[in-house]
Amino acid sequence: MSRPNDRLNNEMRQLKMQAGFVKNPEGSVLVQTGNTIVLCSAMVEEKVPPFLKGTGSGWVTAEYSMLPAATEARTPREASRGKITGRTSEIQRLIGRSLRAVVDLTSLGERTIWLDCDVLQADGGTRTASISGSFVALYLALYRIKEKGILAEIPLIDYVAATSVGIVNNVPLLDLEYTEDSQAEVDMNVVMTGRGDFVEIQGTAEGKPFSRQEMDNLLGLAEKGISEIIALQAQTIAKEVGYVPQFTYSHEE
Amino acid sequence: MSRPNDRLNNEMRQLKMQAGFVKNPEGSVLVQTGNTIVLCSAMVEEKVPPFLKGTGSGWVTAEYSMLPAATEARTPREASRGKITGRTSEIQRLIGRSLRAVVDLTSLGERTIWLDCDVLQADGGTRTASISGSFVALYLALYRIKEKGILAEIPLIDYVAATSVGIVNNVPLLDLEYTEDSQAEVDMNVVMTGRGDFVEIQGTAEGKPFSRQEMDNLLGLAEKGISEIIALQAQTIAKEVGYVPQFTYSHEE
Amino acid sequence: MSRPNDRLNNEMRQLKMQAGFVKNPEGSVLVQTGNTIVLCSAMVEEKVPPFLKGTGSGWVTAEYSMLPAATEARTPREASRGKITGRTSEIQRLIGRSLRAVVDLTSLGERTIWLDCDVLQADGGTRTASISGSFVALYLALYRIKEKGILAEIPLIDYVAATSVGIVNNVPLLDLEYTEDSQAEVDMNVVMTGRGDFVEIQGTAEGKPFSRQEMDNLLGLAEKGISEIIALQAQTIAKEVGYVPQFTYSHEE
Amino acid sequence: MSRPNDRLNNEMRQLKMQAGFVKNPEGSVLVQTGNTIVLCSAMVEEKVPPFLKGTGSGWVTAEYSMLPAATEARTPREASRGKITGRTSEIQRLIGRSLRAVVDLTSLGERTIWLDCDVLQADGGTRTASISGSFVALYLALYRIKEKGILAEIPLIDYVAATSVGIVNNVPLLDLEYTEDSQAEVDMNVVMTGRGDFVEIQGTAEGKPFSRQEMDNLLGLAEKGISEIIALQAQTIAKEVGYVPQFTYSHEE
Amino acid sequence: MSRPNDRLNNEMRQLKMQAGFVKNPEGSVLVQTGNTIVLCSAMVEEKVPPFLKGTGSGWVTAEYSMLPAATEARTPREASRGKITGRTSEIQRLIGRSLRAVVDLTSLGERTIWLDCDVLQADGGTRTASISGSFVALYLALYRIKEKGILAEIPLIDYVAATSVGIVNNVPLLDLEYTEDSQAEVDMNVVMTGRGDFVEIQGTAEGKPFSRQEMDNLLGLAEKGISEIIALQAQTIAKEVGYVPQFTYSHEE
Amino acid sequence: MSRPNDRLNNEMRQLKMQAGFVKNPEGSVLVQTGNTIVLCSAMVEEKVPPFLKGTGSGWVTAEYSMLPAATEARTPREASRGKITGRTSEIQRLIGRSLRAVVDLTSLGERTIWLDCDVLQADGGTRTASISGSFVALYLALYRIKEKGILAEIPLIDYVAATSVGIVNNVPLLDLEYTEDSQAEVDMNVVMTGRGDFVEIQGTAEGKPFSRQEMDNLLGLAEKGISEIIALQAQTIAKEVGYVPQFTYSHEE
8 A cells, every 4th residue: 555645654755944934033944744834933032931930941832733724624723712722732742842852941041932833734743843843943043042142052952853653554654644644553753862862752552552563663764754854954954054053962971 | 204115105015915825725825015924714614603504694704813923022822821812803803894795695605714814924914914815815715616516606796905004103104014003193994895995994093083184195095005905816816716806796786 | 764763864862971870989970872871980090000010101991891681682791601702802992992092191190090881771882882981980080089189180181982873774874773783784983082083983884885975974973973972071070070171182282 | 886877786778679770671670778789680581501401490590790890999890800700609699599499480481580680889788689689670570471471470489588687796787788797797698588488598607606596686687677678679569560469378388 | 208228317427537548738537428528638838818918817718629420420520611610619618718717817827728628429418528527637737737836826716517407308307418408498508616606507498498497496406416526526636636626715705 | 779668670669459439430449559549430421522423433531630639739729720731631631542542432332431530649650540540440330331231242452551660860760659750861651451562652851862772671661560550450350340351352353
């Protein structure tokens, strides 16, 4: 059974990143992976949530939303329903955690970076595209405030990016699109750093439980995909700032 | 005192409309007027609100939202606040009323058209851009379901478009951008049809009350601007459907 | 086609204002226009909203509500529904803006005037009656705190009053009652000052768009009606404070 | 220590009831007891809550609200706060229960009577005034639908009325006004029928617990006050319907 | 007609109290009365609500909740419904008032005691069991902070406990279980102190109004039941702290 | 560095399960793992959510809540806050998914099983204890309705249980308690079936990203722990129903 557009099992959809799509946020990028389109923005606010006041530490938080017209059948607006769904809440917590994993919050100082991920078009993988795009928006925002002299260094430790993998009809696949995702027996979101370590693994058996061997195969696919995404992140940032970000991992010794 | 970019007092900002920006809704258009960017979508739902059930009549309703990163200082998300603000509610009611004014709801039949206006970037005039863009999205959505044989005719009576006018430092100006709007003494939103009649006039003295003469001057500017917008609506639709929509106004005789 | 009670097209319903209907607010008036009855109160609070703290400026804000039994079919209570409707929000914003247009907020000092408009009986024109009544309640409240020595002068610039006009069966009418309003093709709310300038114009084509000529006719009717309301405002206030308020418009030179 | 206005310990404040204050509800009465003013309305809805559908039984429910300007310091509107307070919820449950105690819900048939009690001015005893007034509004509403032929008989079993009693400085007092209520050691609301039986007793020790003897004294005061209220209810209804309601208590044998 | 398990009309269900059921709160007790099971906890928070700040006075407040599985048909969770019901709000206000009646809030100092009553299994009398259990939890919490030296004395004035009484088939009964409660003509909750005074009496005629004689009979039953509960409270506390609490009522002279 | 109570790195805390702790739900169990105590109930409702109506399929859904006194510092009640937190929503989605993974929803028929997990005392691992306990409650509920003849067979495919593992000070540990969890660099929740397959893996780097090798070590610990839990589930169920549940995994061939 072949995939749509004859994609190979270990092949990503076409991925594009357009930095500076909107001009008000300190950093922004329009991420497009196949038919999934997400606008990621990073905005700096010069205060922190109450639990961090006076600690010297900063914060990174994310909000995620789907435009009503992003899906085939219109998705009712959460603002109109008066509350966000459990799914949205879960996704924004995941995005926030994933990005904080590569930020040195102490060096950031007492300020908050708001990451806004708004899905303009949804075709599977919106949460992982949000993570991958948020990294670029975040880097650009931190770069901009460093240029203004507000920060001495960009307080990032490594790249971070994400993809989804899954098992469809017993076959492990990389980067599921919606028609695949909706019939997957196993669905796994993987978040990794540039150095190749895991930040988050969320694997769910939608249809039937999966074995250790199957999980190993899925992780292999995810590693391949994420290394490709990170290459594009590096290139997108380089086009804006004039150099490719390098990280030395000195914090681990 | 000159306007930003040396605009003339009766000159619109540069206006662009890109149809089909997203693919799921039956009609969509990305409207750009100066630095204001709004994504307008029209989606068809095969049911009507309770108060119309069994009447044979259709409905057109609008929702409006600002992305958090659309403004210079981040705008908190209404879904997170748990309710929409009075401003949003007022704007979505205005958009809905304005579009319904040119729809023959009986010919539409028992279905609802949802107009979603999401502001990606805000620099004044987001509500009027939403109205002007929604007309294009609405036309395209109705065209598409007519092509599918669901409707015999496109149940529209006329074009509808909107612009803002205002008085800044005692000078009447067309199409206010944000820096002008924020210091205007009078702010007026005008919604007109292709035939030149008014659908809605909302004039507010922010600073000092205005005279009848001043109002007449403002309406003259609005007429000029709206005729230019309607020309672009016609051209944008024509590029998609292959002809320029014409209306005969037969309903008025 | 004649109007109910053989009213002339340019004739207001009978208008009554009873000051001091309740004793706790600094100012209060029961406004009755035909069968529409609104209780307007003005209360002084010695603090301002956060956005004005430390600016030296005061604030005037309005809340509007319909008693459930005010309408023929019972209107569900917004407190029970857990949120105010878009219509209510729009009306209270309109009342607030209209009254602020004649208040010198700097002279008011860092205090808030709360205007509460509670509709006891609704027969069309509740929002315009709320504005006209709020002016009287506001004047009386400011007078009372001036008498207490809290203010040196009453920080008002002019009278403000409002009425509705509309087109029913192609005939322009002044001061629509409910049965007229519900079948009007055009519905317009006009807010004017004592000097004859506009504070707010909100015209909506409910049935068919209206021409510039029609709008001019409507504004003529509104001017006539509003001058009559202002005369009654002056008389109602005079009975309470012993003089007819005069304004010199010195702020405009 | 004497009471305000030299009231005797067992003396009610002056009580007035004005039927037909507003015209839309089937029954309405403006109740005034001293400076407490409550507008009570009864409206008929031809359906019942889900738990009664198909049972043949009707329902009587109450809603209570305080206008913001009813109190000396403005009371924030519950609709603006987005939810009703515990106090309001408790009062509306009490009013509903008290009135249902004298209604034969089966004879009422599958319809709901909505009792709306809106406090225009608050000076103690608003919940008991609401109960006493609601009975009159309810009788008038039932009378009106009986006159229309919808009901064969008025499905009421007895009068019902309420008053508050309390202990202030060790002295039992009838019908507390606000200044008394706020310093009472014991506060008791008593709801009784025309026949002299209890429908509800709610006694609370605000300051110190009370003995059985003290409770007996309070109940004696309440009986006196309630018999006076019922006399005024009878007279108010008689003025509207032309006869004094009599009840035979046949349901108890 | 006999009661379930051949209980006598003036006989309580079997009552058990297990102190220290959970270890985090300063005081906790699992109360079991027949099949009704309530977990009562008392936790100390070193701050007071805004209205008490700077007054030197403390506060005692209660929250009550029913686990969904406590009832035969599952009770929807209030957190999922987004608001607490009127019934819950009324019960938690009752519990709070009842306990505050025996606390010397000034001696407590500026701290809040939170009483949490969570119903694990409901078979009638959950609110009165909550009051009786809360007293034990409260005593133990105050004892613990006194042991830590935070308080010089336990700021309690007396015992407080509660039971329900009612009339079923014209027979006055003590301590109603659910099957009795659901068919009671009169339902009365009585809260009393160790000295035998009333803190709260809430009697409601569910079916038919009740006479003064009937009320007296009910109060007699309540007195008997409450004296038995207080005996068990004393014994439960004694097992934990090593002595039976005694109160001198010196505050009343 | 040793663990509290000298636990070995691959040693579970003491685990207890007490079936039938409350009597209203069809199945219930009190799970205790160290100081964490969760009451799990399973209740049967004879209807399904709208999206399943008419499909013949049943549903299993979970709700999770923490009693305010379960934690050292009191946790505010979500019902009082008016909404559930993102954390709660995430946990209840996880519990629901995990249990549905072993239910044959078609054989269940059009009914819903509500799993309620209420945390009485929290010391780490509440979500995994909820999953392990819910399986027992679910089995007992299904057994009971099978005994009533409502189901022909118990529609379960396998056991399911969960534990947490993590890395603290670079050491992989099984079954983290709160003091460990709060300083863990990696925190992973693992849900497995009796057959040894994964239902869900959620691994999060709280401190620093983790390698593939570290993940393998953690999964090894989880497998050990979960097999011990499943042994206790089997024994607990056996005590109630008289036999040890066996599953044949026939659905996978």
